[in-house]
Amino acid sequence: MTTLQYSIKDRIAYITLNRPEKRNALSFELVSELKEAFKQAEEDDSVKIIVLSGNGEAFCAGADLEYLQLLQGFSYEQNYADSSHLKELFLQIYQLKKIVIAQVHGPALAGGCGLATVCDFVFASHDATFGYTEVKIGFVPAIVMVFLLRKIGEAKAKQLLLTGTLISAEQANAINLINAVAPSEELESYVFNFATNLITTNSSYSMNLTKQMIAKVQSLSLDDALTFASEMNAKARQSDDCQRGISAFLNKEKISW
Structure with missing residues (x-):
């Protein structure tokens, strides 16, 4: 795997986005490797909980801009296939047999925010920001919308999806988009302790x-x-x-x- 890191420790599978120079932006290759990694973790009997995080300054800044430029030259059929590729990842995480925890620091934007949204639990550091910014570039937050409406309801979803506004971790926690906020230096241990509790008690x-x-x-x-x-x-x-x-x-x- 070239765009992410995969490791297992204490019955926890760690899937880490590893394109820090691109702020872990989603490319076709990264989405493919994420699908492969989640499948591997789901089928591994030694894994009970999965933690998704990102290397560098951002959790995930959304779609890769260079890749977006390529998509402009795609046919409708090609764009539909690419869109389905991301849909399959989101649905895979949402329906995965094992618990998935998003460990978010820095920006989680557009598709990156969607990636966190479909996880079962989301824990963020104080410096994390969240936003579905697609409307600001003439795009639509189409796939994540289906999951976000389920998660926080229509009124709050409309506010986020139609304005494209960035919100802080504290604001995200207040509307139940995420589960808790922790100091940056304590986020990793917070997630580990939460995961370990699930592993040992449930x-x-x-x-x-x-x-x-x-x-x-x-x-x-x-x-x-x-x-x-x-x-x-x-x-x-x-x-x-x-x-x-x-x-x-x-x-x-x-x-x-």
């Missing part, structure tokens, strides 16, 4: 099933959602994790996940 199976259900039930009718939920409830009861967990609870034993 069942992987339960978290994975819950995440998949959250993604699916919102698109179902009430009756269909409840039927699906009942099916998953019954399925979970038969799982090894559930049987182990209930046994440990009844016997007042500490369980190690």
Whole structure:
């Protein structure tokens, strides 16, 4: 992998954008390598949590400007294929069986902000900024819009998407775009401690099933959602994790996940 770094430590897979000279801007190659890295982490039984971050001064500054210039010469079919490439990455992260945490410092803009948005948890340093700036260059925040509406609701999404305004980490936290803010020098340890707590106290199976259900039930009718939920409830009861967990609870034993 040439545009990102991948490593595993303490059951955490670290996927790090590594184009600091380009402020980790999204290129076709970077999106491809991100898809590959997330697939690798999802299929690795030694990995329980995934942390996404960026090297250099920015988390991700959005699309690569040089690549955007190339897109101007593309046909509609070529642009649609390229757009679908990014859509597949966002959907992959959103539906991934494992928990994904975005560790954001510096700017997270346009597609870079979208990348953070689709993660399950977002923790940012005080110097982080967020913005869907596409409207300022005549573009549209099309793909991330689908996820952002789910995450923060229409009114707040409209304010961000239609104005293209940059907001601070504190402002992002106030509207539930992110989960918490930490001092820059403490962000890495904050994320590690949060991830470690999930690893040691929660069942992987339960978290994975819950995440998949959250993604699916919102698109179902009430009756269909409840039927699906009942099916998953019954399925979970038969799982090894559930049987182990209930046994440990009844016997007042500490369980190690």
